[in-house]
Amino acid sequence: MAFVSSGYNPEKPMENRITDIGPRHFSDFLPPVIAKNKGTWLWHEICEPGILMHKAESGDEVYTVRCGGSRLMTVGHIREICAIADKFAGGHLRFTTRNNIEFMVGTLDEAKKLKEYLNSQKQSGGSHRFPVGGTGAGITNIVHTQGWVHCHTPATDASGTVKVVLDELFEEFGQMRMPAQVRISMACCLNMCGAVHCSDIAILGYHRKPPVIDHEWLDNLCEIPLAVAACPVGAIRPTKKEIVTEKGETKTVNTVAIKNERCMFCGNCYTMCPSLPLSDQTGDGLVIMAGGKVSNRISNPKFSKVVVAFIPNEPPRWPTLAKTIRQIVEAYASDARKYERVGDWAERIGWERFFEKTGLEFSEHMIDDFRDPAYYTWRQTTNFKF
Amino acid sequence: MAKHATPLLDQLQSGPWPSFVSDIKEEAERRHKNEKNVEYQVPVDVCDDLLGILELSYKDGTTHWKHGGIVGVFGYGGGVIGRYCDQPQMFPGVAHFHTVRVAQPSGMYYTSEYLRQLCDLWEMRGSGLTNMHGATGDIVLLGTTTPQLEEIFYELTHNMNTDLGGSGSNLRTPAACLGESRCEWACYDAQELCHQMTNEYQDELHRPAFPYKFKFKFDGCPNGCVASIARSDMSFIGTWRDEIRIDQEAVAAYVGGEIQPNGGAHAGKDWGAFDIEKEVIDLCPTECMWMEDGKLKINDRECTRCMHCLNVMPRALRIGNDRGLSILVGAKAPILDGAQMGSLLVPFIKVEEPYDEIKEIIEGIWEWWMEEGKNRERLGELIKRQGLAKAIAAVGLTPVPQHVMEPRHNPYIFWKEEDVEGGWDRDIADYRKHHQR
Amino acid sequence: MADPKEIVLEFIHSKSKQKSKFYFNDLAALFPEMKMREAKKLINQLVSDGVLEYWSSGSTTMYGLPGTGKQAGAEGEE
Numbered sequence: 001m002a003f004v005s006s007g008y009n010p011e012k013p014m015e016n017r018i019t020d021i022g023p024r025h026f027s028d029f030l031p032p033v034i035a036k037n038k039g040t041w042l043w044h045e046i047c048e049p050g051i052l053m054h055k056a057e058s059g060d061e062v063y064t065v066r067c068g069g070s071r072l073m074t075v076g077h078i079r080e081i082c083a084i085a086d087k088f089a090g091g092h093l094r095f096t097t098r099n100n101i102e103f104m105v106g107t108l109d110e111a112k113k114l115k116e117y118l119n120s121q122k123q124s125g126g127s128h129r130f131p132v133g134g135t136g137a138g139i140t141n142i143v144h145t146q147g148w149v150h151c152h153t154p155a156t157d158a159s160g161t162v163k164v165v166l167d168e169l170f171e172e173f174g175q176m177r178m179p180a181q182v183r184i185s186m187a188c189c190l191n192m193c194g195a196v197h198c199s200d201i202a203i204l205g206y207h208r209k210p211p212v213i214d215h216e217w218l219d220n221l222c223e224i225p226l227a228v229a230a231c232p233v234g235a236i237r238p239t240k241k242e243i244v245t246e247k248g249e250t251k252t253v254n255t256v257a258i259k260n261e262r263c264m265f266c267g268n269c270y271t272m273c274p275s276l277p278l279s280d281q282t283g284d285g286l287v288i289m290a291g292g293k294v295s296n297r298i299s300n301p302k303f304s305k306v307v308v309a310f311i312p313n314e315p316p317r318w319p320t321l322a323k324t325i326r327q328i329v330e331a332y333a334s335d336a337r338k339y340e341r342v343g344d345w346a347e348r349i350g351w352e353r354f355f356e357k358t359g360l361e362f363s364e365h366m367i368d369d370f371r372d373p374a375y376y377t378w379r380q381t382t383n384f385k386f
Numbered sequence: 387m388a389k390h391a392t393p394l395l396d397q398l399q400s401g402p403w404p405s406f407v408s409d410i411k412e413e414a415e416r417r418h419k420n421e422k423n424v425e426y427q428v429p430v431d432v433c434d435d436l437l438g439i440l441e442l443s444y445k446d447g448t449t450h451w452k453h454g455g456i457v458g459v460f461g462y463g464g465g466v467i468g469r470y471c472d473q474p475q476m477f478p479g480v481a482h483f484h485t486v487r488v489a490q491p492s493g494m495y496y497t498s499e500y501l502r503q504l505c506d507l508w509e510m511r512g513s514g515l516t517n518m519h520g521a522t523g524d525i526v527l528l529g530t531t532t533p534q535l536e537e538i539f540y541e542l543t544h545n546m547n548t549d550l551g552g553s554g555s556n557l558r559t560p561a562a563c564l565g566e567s568r569c570e571w572a573c574y575d576a577q578e579l580c581h582q583m584t585n586e587y588q589d590e591l592h593r594p595a596f597p598y599k600f601k602f603k604f605d606g607c608p609n610g611c612v613a614s615i616a617r618s619d620m621s622f623i624g625t626w627r628d629e630i631r632i633d634q635e636a637v638a639a640y641v642g643g644e645i646q647p648n649g650g651a652h653a654g655k656d657w658g659a660f661d662i663e664k665e666v667i668d669l670c671p672t673e674c675m676w677m678e679d680g681k682l683k684i685n686d687r688e689c690t691r692c693m694h695c696l697n698v699m700p701r702a703l704r705i706g707n708d709r710g711l712s713i714l715v716g717a718k719a720p721i722l723d724g725a726q727m728g729s730l731l732v733p734f735i736k737v738e739e740p741y742d743e744i745k746e747i748i749e750g751i752w753e754w755w756m757e758e759g760k761n762r763e764r765l766g767e768l769i770k771r772q773g774l775a776k777a778i779a780a781v782g783l784t785p786v787p788q789h790v791m792e793p794r795h796n797p798y799i800f801w802k803e804e805d806v807e808g809g810w811d812r813d814i815a816d817y818r819k820h821h822q823r
Numbered sequence: 824m825a826d827p828k829e830i831v832l833e834f835i836h837s838k839s840k841q842k843s844k845f846y847f848n849d850l851a852a853l854f855p856e857m858k859m860r861e862a863k864k865l866i867n868q869l870v871s872d873g874v875l876e877y878w879s880s881g882s883t884t885m886y887g888l889p890g891t892g893k894q895a896g897a898e899g900e901e
Contacts, residue, residue: 003533004425004510008540013460018543020588023489023559026577029496030567039566039575043700046650054568062568070406072528074413074433075505075514082498082505094495095518097563097612104568123408125399136651145521148443149436150469150485150528152453157443159406160398167401176654191882192719194521195617198727223893225842230880232722232762266721271453271880281447294616296608297694298669301615303725315444316394338657339648339669339694373724454898455878455885461870463877463884468898554877554884555847593870594877594884595847595863756859761846762883 031092031104033062049174050132051111063111064102067118067130068141068166068173071099072149072159080121080129088114098141098183100134133174137181139329140173142166144186145194147205153267154188155205155284156313161321162186165203168322169329179336179345182329183293190266198292200342201328202304203321207265209283210235210258211276215243219254222273227256230272235262286311286321290328291343291354302343305351305377307358309365324360331358350385388414389431390438394445410437413514424510428479428531432513435479436529439471457484457532459539463594465550466535480529483513486538487551488525492562492580492604503546511538522601523561523612524551555594560584562604563611570700571693572606573624573709574737580604582741583748596752597759597768607705608693614717614728619765620748621714621728626706629686630695636702637662637682648698666695710736713747715777716766726766729774731781733788747781754780827854827865828874835888843892844878844885 009015027035037056044054052064069081081101085093088110089103096102105111121129134140142165145151147158165184166173172182185196188205196202218224224238239257244250256276269276288311292304307328311320328342335357336345346354355362368374388411398407414433417426429435439450454468467485474481488504504525508514513529520526530538542548551559560583563569565576583602584591590600603614606624614621639645640660646653647660662682667675674688675695682702684695696703713735714728731751735743751765754777759768769777778785803810830853835845851862866886869875876889 001426001429004427006537006540007544008536010536013536016544017460019461019549020592021543021547021549022585022588022591023581024491024500024546024548025581026491026493026495026567029491029500031495034495034567038568039572041566041568041570042704043570044649045646045700046653049654052649054570064568068404069518070404070409071517071519072406072409073516073518074409075509075516076413076416077409078501078505078516078518082501085498091498092495093498093501094493094564096494097523097561099518123399123405124412125396125405125408127399127405127408128402129404131402131404136649136653138654143521146517148440148449150451150483152449152451152469154449157440160444163398163401163403163405166403170402173403176651178654181651187719191721195613195719197719197725198613198616221893223842223844226844268880271882274452279448284447292616294610294613296610296615296690296692297697298671298692301610301727303727313447315447316397338652338665339698371723452898453881455880455894456876456898458877458879463867463870464879467879467881470898553881554879555882556884593863593867594879595851595859595866597846597848599882753859756863759848761848 029092031062031090033060033106034104036060037062046136046176047108047111049138049176050115050135051108052135053108061106063105063108065105065111065114065118065132066096066100066102066134067132068128068134069095069099069101069130070159070163071144077129084114084118084130088117096134096141098134098143100141101130131170131173136176137178138172138174138176139169139178139182139184142184142186142203143194145188145192147188151188153191153270153278155207155265155279156188156286157315158186158188158205160316161203161286161318164317164319164322165325168326172329178333180339180341182332182342184325190264191268196289197303198294198301199304200290200293201325202289202292203325204287204289205284206287206310207267207278207280207284208310209278209280210260210263210265211267211269211278212280213255213258214275214277215241215253215255216245218256218273218275221275224254224256227269227273227276230268232266232268233262233264235259236269281313285313286318288321288324288328291346293341293343295341298339299341299344299347304343306366307354307360309363327360328358352385388437389434390441392437392441395437395441407437410515417514426509427511427534427537428513428529430479432479432483432529433515435477436483436513436515439473439477439480442473442476451483454484457535459535459550462550462592464553464556464592467553469529480513482531483529484532484535486512486527486530486535487520487553487559488527488542489549489551489559489584490519490523490525490561492560492577492584493564493567494519494523495564495567500546507538507541507546511541522551522558524559549588550592552591555596555598556592556600557587557590557596558599558601559591560602560604561612563606565604565606569606571609571624571696571705573626573705574606574711576604576606576622576624579622579737579741579744583744586741586745587748590752596756598762598764600752600755600765608691609697615714616717616727617719618717618728619715620751621717622711622744623714624709624711625691625734626709627734628706628708630684630689630706631704632682632684633702633704634681637699638680640699640702645699645701649700666698669694710734713744715751716764716769718764718766723767723770726770729766729769730789731777732783733786750781751777828869828872830854831866831869831875839891844887846883846885850886
């Protein structure tokens with residue numbers, strides 16, 4: 001593995017250095033029909049699940065075939081996508097904000113052939129490579145975070161939980177029988193680097209045990225003031241402690257003490273200090289939230305609400321998670337009105353009915369007790385249903 | 387033969403949805419075969435070891451990654467996230483496994499040529515694993531070693547004319563919906579504004595000096611496909627202030643069942659014949675629509691542009707002609723004080739090159755936040771702490787009823803001395819002339 | 824005005840017993856007469872000159888002297 005230089009000279013880092021150029025301009029990448037008709041589109045329709053047609057003032061039509069992608073993908077997989085773009089779509093493609101892949105072609109016939117081709121592509125284990133769908137009033141791809149694949153504070157895996165939920169809901173990806181679109185999102189800890197707090201259904205990894213303190217090493221690996229300052233709830237303070245070392249010596253060390261009852265399990269202290277690990281096999285698991293949205297359509301955007309306080313981690317296939325989400329989806333699909341999002345439905349029937357119809361259990365954990373916003377979630381009226 | 391047995395992960399190779407496990411296994415095999423004789427700059431078994439350490443997490447239910455804060459490219463305070471595994475002896479291929487965030491073109495259109503260049507680079511100098519795309523919108527390259535960072539940056543900037551994205555206390559890589567490129571509802575060129583603002587503020591993006599992260603997102607219309615209202619400190623949402631354009635013939639075609647409502651989005655279930663009263667007029671949140679002599683009427687002055695009627699009848703109704711955008715500020719996920727939606731700051735602004743008015747708003751907000759914001763305080767939290775009125779003042783706007791859902795619930799107005807006639811300086815002797823002690 | 828580099832170094836050395844990393848605001852406060860965006864230019868120039876280096880938590884960035892602090896050893900990036 002000999003080192004191959006790019007041309008960069010470490011002795012003179014500023015030599016020929018190019019900085020602050022930003023991304024490529026999108027016009028370098030637009031398919032010709034898109035570039036030609038930009039800003040003059042008239043209307044669109046969904047010809048069938050996974051195929052969209054956009055009509056421009058010029059009379060031009062563009063047919064888009066949408067297929068699901070894993071957000072986590074290899075360069076080999078991307079090269080396959082490129083080969084499809086070359087073969088069917090003039091070498092152009094785009095990704096959607098929900099990790100789907102779109103190819104644009106000129107006629108419905110081409111789109112149907114492409115759809116058929118995409119749906120026929122299978123992976124070595126038998127899963128689809130490019131399942132077509134994710135349009136209209138259905139369930140599209142689940143956006144997610146890194147999880148155990150690459151993050152230091154996750155309470156679960158992201159790619160795995162998303163895979164099993166999408167396996168469970170697979171037929172919904174390829175059809176459009178929901179009352180409105182259902183946006184599912186996944187974040188693997190409460191920091192939500194994928195902001196899932198306004199999703200129809202949100203899957204959230206959650207820790208339930210405060211950090212464990214590596215007293216013997218802490219002062220060697222971390223700066224105590226930084227660990228103290230990292231805590232958003234002021235639960236960490238510096239202290240001295242008499243410990244017995246791994247070698248059996250007794251000594252007094254500088255370390256920290258944690259007020260466990262204050263801990264909100266965010267992991268910020270672990271980011272600053274590797275001697276405060278947080279994750280724990282039995283402590284960690286999942287929260288399910290529901291009823292959020294970002295669209296302004298009919299009703300205002302709204303936050304997702306906690307509807308399941310805890311589901312244990314059950315790798316590799318998280319059966320309880322998949323089953324619970326199916327329960328919510330089915331209750332919604334059979335009871336909501338056309339155009340009604342999950343949150344609009346829950347508000348119309350009342351959250352007391354939401355728990356009844358979904359079969360989810362309500363507990364004290366669903367009553368907000370965190371700071372100011374909590375009060376506005378309690379019921380200040382006699383208008384409720386028995 | 388795989389380097390590590392992965393019986394748990396193997397169970398994710400079944401089921402219809404694309405399996406990331408199968409994909410990574412295939413990549414691991416390709417690396418070992420190395421048919422193109424790539425001079426790998428990170429260990430050849432990096433994918434095997436990634437699967438190995440992930441299997442370990444599946445077994446023990448905990449993560450095996452540690453955070454690193456030092457690594458980056460010279461002169462940039464963001465774009466690279468340091469990662470180290472906590473079992474380097476067992477999995478040397480991923481001992482150092484840093485993330486590189488790469489600025490994506492707005493709207494995320496690509497040519498296969500460009501993506502192949504990226505693949506060649508990342509196959510040679512990284513693990514070959516990516517996220518297309520990360521939650522903020524960047525192209526995310528997962529897993530490389532420290533000596534490769536400058537090399538990757540050099541190749542990206544020199545060969546691909548592409549820069550890194552943001553991380554840390556920076557402006558984060560801005561993102562836009564596909565906007566006018568393929569959507570009839572785009573009220574401004576979201577991609578272009580996103581690109582221009584990204585380039586205008588490259589210094590803020592690469593050299594951290596904010597109290598915390600700061601995100602811009604650009605939605606072409608109130609449908610909000612990039613969720614700017616929920617997850618950007620400054621959210622730019624397209625809107626219009628004149629009349630919705632109506633094609634009455636198309637309205638009649640919808641009523642007559644010739645055109646599928648909502649672009650055919652509900653075709654998977656029999657919802658019965660389209661009923662314009664029930665599905666459009668009764669669902670209008672401001673009740674500003676009605677039918678008269680077979681024609682659809684809209685009282686546009688009362689319309690709040692929620693998009694429902696346009697979404698249901700895209701061939702009959704079109705956005706107005708006097709278009710621009712609204713700016714909302716302060717959205718964030720729940721950490722720490724609870725989630726916040728963006729609050730309306732600028733009801734309407736035109737989107738015109740060179741975008742000076744928009745830049746003034748941005749810079750006014752930044753100046754205020756940089757002066758007043760505490761360490762690690764998001765803009766939304768500062769607005770909560772000091773009040774929306776301060777944010778409005780920071781950009782030199784006049785408060786209007788559009789700024790609130792409803793007026794305040796308490797009379798505790800903190801009057802300023804200059805706003806009260808005669809000031810606060812009073813003489814106790816004057817008071818005593820009329821009041822005994 | 825004194826050399827900004829000296830002001831920053833003096834401040835960091837005075838705190839070095841407690842911590843090695845500082846928020847932007849901590850350093851900007853050393854130059855109260857400056858607008859924040861001027862201070863930003865100055866402090867980032869010190870990074871370009873190799874006087875300071877960044878440390879990022881991923882969400883927040885801090886500044887310190889290159890190679891100092893306990894993280895440097897813990898991350899194995901000497």
